[in-house]
Amino acid sequence: MTRNHLISALAALIVLLLIPFVVEDSYTRHVFIIAFIYATVAVSWDLSLGFAGLFNFGHLAFFGIGVYTAAILSSTLELSPWIAILAGGVTSAVAALLIALPVARLKGIYVVLVTFAFGQLCMQVVLSQSQWTGGAAGMVRLPYLTIGEYSFIRDFKFAYYYVALFILTAAIVTLLLIARSPFGKSLRAVRDNPDYAAARGISVARQRVMVLVASSVFTGIVGGFYGIYLRVASPEVFGFGVGTLVLSMVLIGGTGTILGPAFAALALTFATEAMVGFRGMEEARFIIVAAAMIIVLRMAPGGAIDVIGRLGLAASSATKPLEKGKT
């Protein structure tokens, strides 16, 4: 994390803080908000996937859990939406703890499969427990945010913008602090050299649990925010569509960098939202994003592939022997 990166990030933050004064239309602010939300999910995913080298493919489940937590707490139980949003972080953390326990000791492909299946399971639960979750139809007309007399839905998303930006900033700052802490350093060391853990008596299992929980907190909170902001909770949040989109942000932005995925999120969100305007491009944007992900993976000589390459070492113990040189 060079000084230059931090400087550009700070500059970007200042610009972003000023945007709502320059941009007044609701739609553009909306795109920014969505971008901030995705960025928060992406940077959190980068902690577990990129930074710690943990193949967590159920990350989006944390997001969805946050959405539904906020939805149920605010709508059915009529708690304050603010609390509901924060509660999203709590339930996600609990979920992360639960899934981390088995995942902690698994190897390679099993981590992928179990976390992926976990995501699917969450979707199943949401779909089947329809008296709580609204099933396939989801939940609508969730309460919106207010501060005293000030209503968030009357100001053309001005206040929502800042809340979203605040969550993103808090997430990035926290994750960067984690990355630079001794814990973060040992995460990277274990990722790059699995034997290091054994040599230093580090419990990889405990590390994985902590990383998963850390990656889930902001994801859950921003998930809650997403639900409250859109006033809708739908099972689609557990689907491949959002998942692939966010994954491509992590890859294109650069795994293991924390900041990279944030920038990629902004870029990709605007790019894909621009496409939604055209009729028939609704589905196409998912295709384009997926194709972009493939292209990045094919082309990146260093960059994404290189870091991923190091991830491969961490998980290689249970995978098949690979052919070096010519096949």
Add this chain to the structure above:
Amino acid sequence: MSTLLTVRGLQAGYGGVPVLRGIDIYLDTGEAIGLFGPNGHGKTTLLRVISGLLRPTAGSVTFDGSDISHAKPSAIVAAGLVHAQQGNTMFSDMGVEETLQLAAFTPRARDGWKDRLTEVHTLFPRLAERRKQLARTLSGGERQMLSIGCALMCAPRLLILDEPTLGLSPRLKGELRDAIGIIAAKGVPLVVVEQDVEFLLALTNRLYLVEQGEVGHEIDRAHAPNHQEIMNMYFGEQAH
């Protein structure tokens, strides 16, 4: 007498680390040659380039008039150049008989495979005894026999053996060497890598000492040095 195999100025390595630094060897039809030298100096790498498992960065490999420097391993085997790897476990969950049958894979090898299988059984009776056993349940010596047996099933016009007796008991070493002698006597051109120079001298026409990824010495059986000279050459070179 024509040249069957020519390796010229071959360079290759792993992940940017060069191992072969311009090595030249050749083999004429009807000949058998041996390679020896310290470990890690490129003998196995050379064989892997010849058989197509590794791409060379420079130089050429010519087999029976065709340039095979960048050919696919399967094409090279189809042409008759067969490489039996060092210390190989072959296919751990496949049976002995199954593996031998499978080894007659290329069209050339399929022709007359039943006779060839009988020959392999004659050469290595233990493979006939253990035909239903899975490869991973075989002992070290039996696995080596399987490895060589498979190579024979490929109907080789040139057979490369990488340390066929490595890690075996003296008795097994003797058994395998006798078998290899029989193969040589049948007229199959051989390239054999071995640590025991005396065995190589008895089996082959010429020897190459491979060091630092190049040929250090070429020894002709006709002008074979005696045991002491070989030792000096071998260990003397290493003292550089």
Add this chain to the structure above:
Amino acid sequence: MDGVLIPTLVSGLLLGSLYALMASGLSLVWSTLGVFNFAHGALMTLGAYFAWTVSEQLGWGLGAGFVAGIAAAVVGGVLIELLLVRPFYGNRAMLLVTVMTTLAASTIIERSISIIWGPRLKQLPRVIEGQVSIFGAPISSHEAMIILLAPVVLAALWWYTSKTRSGRSLRAVGQNQDSAALVGIDVPRTFSLAFGLSAALAGLTGILLGSIRFVTPGLGADPLTNAMIVVIFGGLGSLGATAGAAYVIGMLEALLILWLGLYWTPSVVFLALIMILIFRPNGLFGRAS
């Protein structure tokens, strides 16, 4: 209890048969290439849609539909291998990268299907109409056929991989790529073969599913998860282990639905999976590496 037990067992047999069909292709690719094809479900969907177009839209009948669907899936599978898996051979991160590229492929296939065919539900006709009775439990003839078909397909796969040259080459490549190459097996071509065969199985499964369930762009999503659970249970190993796991899970699920109801069953199955992995990290039948 007796009145419900037989139908439950029959239901379990059906589930097991379906799971075996779903998982066999996935297991084949894993054991040959060491790659987990996340687009496996999408290939089922692709097969179902092509079958529907040929059979229902063009009206050429279900037989032609089967051919078209399986062919389309095979083309899809081979393309995936060529474009999204082969470029990463030898890459240290091949496993993770191919997970991501096949996941992307899955998105591309499913969304493209949605654009081309539209999201409205479609249905494929049953292979056999009518009902039969197995030990007193009523079941549609189509589903009974699936129960009979699955073991036949599995047996055919077993015979292919044990007795034929090309089938054995699949196993050989999966166990030792170098040795396979050195007996003259064209390894990249074998990979394509594995993917193509796996895709054919996916296509077949998709078409069979298309008459039990609706043909939608998301047809393959649940089967993918089910197949995943099966191969994890079975230990990502041989076809036999996968088949065994499929029937065990099928039975388990049927019994759980009987005892716990439809709501809780998926969670319990998943929980059981997690438990198994905690005590046997290589799956129920898997061997410790």
